[in-house]
Amino acid sequence: MPGKIAAPIGASWRGKQCWKALAMADFLFIHGSWHGAWCWHKVVPRVEAAGHRAVAIDLPGRGRSPAVPIFVSLGAMVDAAERALVQGRKTTLVVHSRNGIVASTLAERAPDRIARIIYVASFMLPTGKRVLDYLPDGHSMLSDKVEVSRATLSDRLDPGAYREALYADCSDDDVALARSLLVREPSRPALTRLKLTPDRYGRVPRAYVRLTQDRAVSLPLQDRLLNETPVDRVESIAASHSAYFSRPDELARTIVELARA
Template sequence: MTHFLLIHGSWHGAWVWYKTAPLLEAEGHEVTCAELPGRGRHPATPAFVGLSDMVRAVLKQLPPGIRFTTVAHSRYGILASALAEAVPDRVERTIYLASYMLPPGDRAASWFRSDRQSALLPGIEVNRLALWDWLQPHVYREALYHDCPVEDWMLGRLMLCREPARPAITRLKLTDANYGRVPRAYVRLTEDRAVTPAFQDRVLAATPVDRVEDIASSHSVYFSKPEALVRTIVRLSSP
């Protein structure tokens, strides 16, 4: 069985996996739902949270020494890549879920601006002095949760928070010797209005993977289709 490390995306927290984690555990897998610094049980001042801080925080939340498969959602594909670079011998596979799987030297912020059809764009607020960004509530339903149960939309309305901005403006330092030897797979979300399918295809064109699967879902597949998500990531985690 596999130990899955589940990494949430921007503005969210470990709570997004409340449907996914029990389904994985019911199949005999182990699960760590990472809580990134700046939210939940890991409060932090956004200006002081960098990508390397997130790597250290996630590794502290994992059982010592175990090997794991990372499933990273949205912006924090960059964190999954940084983890593969930092501890390649511990990462069995990285599964990018409608995620920022970027080439070495690139920055998430630059790629985000290129997704001109994203429904996130009208709702983004950036504080350049305090180094955080925020998604305004009026776009939540359309951008993130259009096919999700109303209870999950409400949960998002109650829980979304400011996001540390430094990781998104950090250039990725990735090497073939470390990051390059960790197998990669990608899950396309074909109804995604936040990280659009066209954007996902550009990501895939820039960085090769050995497997790709599609789910017909919004950006928040962990709410809308958790069973399909679990089937897909379990299949992709298999040798």
């Protein structure tokens, strides 16, 4: 197993006292491909109920941040995330799936404003790499289900693959919500090679949450990413790619616990 494996979260949690043991922290939740801030709607209130500040943002090109995909660069996404950081306090970034590249680049840009990055089945890439270098993922159900438009520099997942690839353990209501809100993803960021340095990105603490039943960012790919970029803590949740829908309690507890490390 790559990385440092901590004791199971459940072993260290003893009711509400442990849930509230962490002094108030600031969390910024960053969604993955095709999604928006809405995908964290179960997790954010649970983190807030534990006494923390939690904000989920829409990256450019979706939700309350409309933009034409062809004009959305990785830099534009990082700008949006940076604007959401709390002034005068360090923020813990929680990032899902493809947009791990946003959190990593933000940490390189503003390391003194980031308390920690928690990657959730996310593309945690080393410097010089781009998302495209890891695709296709031969173990992923997305491999032949993503349609890319060269004209608009955007991509979309075949709606017929939504449940199987992203929401295998989610309720019908969760899948219906996603179907109504998923949008095209700007492709330019996935083509951008990261520029990360030990003196900046390298000094920001990192943790990783493996989703062991993930059919989108496969477990072999998650473990490859962990082998290439060291982290302080690794936790695992038996969930599909969308643990924020299917395991919100466990995911929220895990995130808060990792922020204490």
